[in-house]
Amino acid sequence: MASRALIKIFNHSKTSLTGIRIILARTYWSTENPVTRDDLYFRINAVTDPHCSVTPVLQKWIEGRSHVKESELRRIIRSLRSRRRYSHALEVSQWMSSNGSRFSSGDSAVQLDLIGRVHGLISAKSFFYSLKEEDKSVQTYSALLNCYVQEGLVDEALSLVKKMKEMGFLTSPLPYNDIMCLYTKTGQHEKVPDVLSEMKRNGVSPDIFSYRVCMNSYGARADYNSMGKVLEEMNSRRDIKRDWLTYSVVANYYIKGGLKEMGIYYLKECEKLCKTAEGFNFLISSYATLGIKDEMERLWALQKVKCKKHVNRDYMTGLSSLVKLGELEEAESLLEEWELSCTTFDFRVPNALLIGYCQRGLVEKAEAKLQDIIKRRKTANPSSWSIIATGYAYNNNMEKAFECFNEALAVQAENRDWKPKESLISSILSWLGENGEIEDAEAFVNSLKSKVPINREMYHALLKAYVRNGREVEGLLESMKNDKIDEDEETMKIISLQK
Template sequence: MSRALLPKHVSAVIKCQKDPLKALEMFNSVNKEDGFKHTLLTYKCVIEKLGVHGEFEAMERVLSEMRMNIDNSLLEGVYIGAMRNYGRKGKVEEAVNVFQRMEFYNCEPSVQSYNAIMNVLVEYGYFDQAHKVYMGMRDNGIAPDVYTYTIRIKSFCKTRRPHVALRLLNNMPSQGCEFNAVAYCTVISGFYEENYRIEAYELFGDMLGQGVCPNVTTFNKLIHTLSKKGDVQESEKLLNKVLKRGVSPNVFTFNIFIQGLCKNGSLSGAVKMLDGFMMEGLTPDVVTYNTLIFGLCKNFKVEEAECYMRKMVNNGFWPDAFTYNSIIDGYCKLGTIQKADKILSDAIFKGFEPDEFTYCSLIKGLCQDGDIDRAIAVFDEALGKGLKPNIVLYNTLVKGLSQNGLILQALQLMNEMSKNGCSPNIWTYNLVINGLCKMGYVSDASKLVSDAIARGYLPDIFTFNTLIDGYCKQLNLNSAVEVINSMWSHGVTPDVITYNTVLNGLCKAAKYEDVIHTFQAMMEKGCVPNIISYNILVESLCKARKVNAALEMLQEIKIKGLTPDIVCFGTLLTGLCGNGDLDGAYHLFTRMKHEYNISHTTATYNIMINALCEKLNVSMAQKLFWEMGDKGSAPDCFTYRVMIDGFCKAGNTDSGYNVLLEKIEKGFIPSLVTFGRVLNCLCVNHRVHEAVGIIYLMVRKGIVPEVVNSIFEADKKEIAAPKIVVEDLLKKGHITYYAYELLYDGIRDKKLVKQTQKRFKPAIFVTELGGDIENGDLSIMFRAFQKPTSTLKSSESFNNKVGINEVPG
């Protein structure tokens, strides 16, 4: 006699079955067994199996059958499971329908049902609806429990109100609910999310002081908030606290730390953490490797990422789609398509099927590389292999075509989209509009916007901002303003980027009064200016010679809670120097670091040095020039040119000459104008041998007219090149005729040339060159480079301001 089939046997088989439809088939087949009848247990198991796998139509059919066979008052647990499964798949409306049908089918919802639907609503941002559910629960006389309060706390934190969440947390004991780690950590996460680091850390300490310690799962959720911000140090502080209370990190904890390290660019730290896994007795998983590989690829260390993929395989883990796609995308962004192809070929050989992300990465990389034909071939291959046409794939190719100026092909592709069952969206239009504007065809872009509107595609903020930017770059400001006015009629509110674009256009067009009026209108419309807005306003005021008004903006910027940046100070320095107020410029220059904690850059030094040299205050310019290196701002080509020009104008030939040689030693190539200035000064001072040495140095460094490179015979080239260089300098007006005559005679004087090649005497007449200069090694020359005493008298008021009267020799 066979044993009777019991509901517990059926439910056990359903739970073990991986395929939900096979589980349903088995569930239906047992009805044919004599004497067997489904119970709440079997119904619940199959409904859960179908819901978890997203088979909702089948799930609803079983729910209907269950209602007819089981007492509905017992079905709350099933309904809660259905709501949660709908929620996991983002089907919020369906979850709400389940909740609302409970009472209709005589199943009175308890606090657990209310909690389930509120949690779904909060997770997907339906905060007002969640609050209404809460109020309905209270109206029905159902008391909230600890989970209700935790969900409410999460709602306040997600709406950026952590202080309100904290008040609710503190009220929990008075409502008969004990503190729990989940509620605490939710509030702490809310504080960290809004950058209230001190409050968050103190609350974490209070939680532990109350004897409430999170388990490792709750703790992982907390540090994941910090990980997304790349704040690993704060995570370490929290980890050290819970370690003392016996919480042991698991592999997920380490994965989160690796994610945080990759986020803030600490790749060496992430690598060390992975290598230290074994020391902690933990085994990294696929997620661990994928997190590190993704971080390395994002920071353009794709070859290192590929090495870790091989290590991953050696340790018994198979790369998945995320692994392959990360590396393929990384190589495509680097422009090394061949390596991406190799990875893809190997992956396909191992069973990987390219997906939408794979093809999009390849198309982007090929378009970036200018290989449009192959990008189109890859697109066709994707569709040919059965990939369903979708908006992301089409937009990727449309973007590539538009960026390469192939607007007609992009428009043709847009027309094909609809035929393939994939309609373009406004972003498709935006990509082509952006391409047209970058090519200067703004009127055509405007027509395309009109076409999009006629086809029912409403333009968004990006559409209008792109069009406005195109008009402003052409200084067609009237059309730009017309576009802004039309935005309101389409229900689009101009944002700070819109106004900044127009402000910048007005500033470039020298319409400084309009800049001020537009800035005021921007604030009247409720659009809050950012630092870029203020930078444009400051630039406009400086160009209008209203430098004092521009300086007053510094205070307004601080009042608005913004911090002036290096661009703002650079503009102000330029304005002060342009007005001849070097005292005021130097005062602001020193205030930058002390008052605003803004470090100087090469650009700010250049502004000051250039202004000082123009006023022939070379001694002060020289002081700043020496200071740059000590402050971590290396002189650039412009700095050297300005210093050389300043020295030459001041008649300080030695310093101008030595700075020229230093410039070449640092790897900068001086302009012909700069060479000409130094050569003229040397020739005026009858230092022809050094001037001739510079001509030969130019030849050796390849700073010669193109005609020299057409001379293939070395002997002829060696003789002709110096003469050609000198003639070219005269022809272009870089040297005087007097200097030309001396140089021409000098390079023909074999005795002088020989002397120049054997012994080269710079400003202090001690530097041995010999074969070093022929090898391009100028280091010996600079051992003799000294800080020469300036022969110029500086402005007394300026020098008294900075506390020096003369630069020491």
């Protein structure tokens, strides 16, 4: 089964809602058919809460059955990993290895990768070193290397690569690509081309990903001439099939560099190879960045024809692009179109318009739109309320920002992965310390504890509120001490204001 570990080299870029992703395909198993509709898969898939175990589902499934096919378990693991349900995928993998299934080196590599994602590097290393030497294959070494890359550990990764070289494991582009990704991740772009050169010296042919990462390294340094030469070398290789993603890297850097004509040229080259919705979303967002509305609209229509329909992700791109162009009325119409056609309501779609309103100072309109959605959809998402709170904070209406952020905290169960912005939290804590009631400050800090570890800033807000209202602070100082937060100069300054 082909398993993918996605290494995101770029964060969301300014030219695209989804950003430009460099994707490294890591094959641990042989390719099989995709997951078919069977009871076990759908029973496991129904357990959507990551905090709930799927082991009881597996145990119940084999009651009365002699076994479950290993190929079926591998398909389930692959599907769960592709949807980032790593904890459940790890459970299935560990159940598979402890219940008499044949466990290949590929299976071990996948389990190592999952352990790293769920429990961290130390646990992944412990698992690797617990394997018998004969079970440590190029696949398991590569999986451990990928863990080092994700943690940005250069020395450890290079040491492991050296050992892999001694064992004769550097026969494919994969480990070289990992090191290039690591240098990219740690901002050492100048070292990437040397890795590509070493790969070629050692008789290993670069793949399309190798060239893409190298082009990115030159683009990040605005070395357009070298970036073009790498592209030219890649195009001279008949065994490499060109793809839209590689051209998107080149186009993106020309656009970021303000070289509009070259950017458009490579967007056209990108379009020639574009067959997926993700590719069209990149093009649509890029033309919006360039302010070319006609091309954006043409590609939106073409995407619908080529990809049969627009899904939530596509509408997010469309809305963000219209907002970028300042076309709020058209964005409103597109949102209405989405609401009529969507089968799964995703708050990230209307959030694109809410952000647009707030960026233009129309915070009250954004809140009214959200309230309207809530009336029809019943439960909001914390990220939506956070957007409104940020808008009010930016316009110095901290009372409303506080009110809306409390709404976000109240519905945080709707999105457990929601992470409130530190800057917004700081603004509200500062305001509460200077202006808020003690009860409000205490309630806010208590609510925050479920999302953010208790810190000095929270205590300072409480101290300011206590001092301002004539309340004794000895209990708070004792709590600070218990939470291992030392008093600093700012703490003493606040306390000195006591009457």
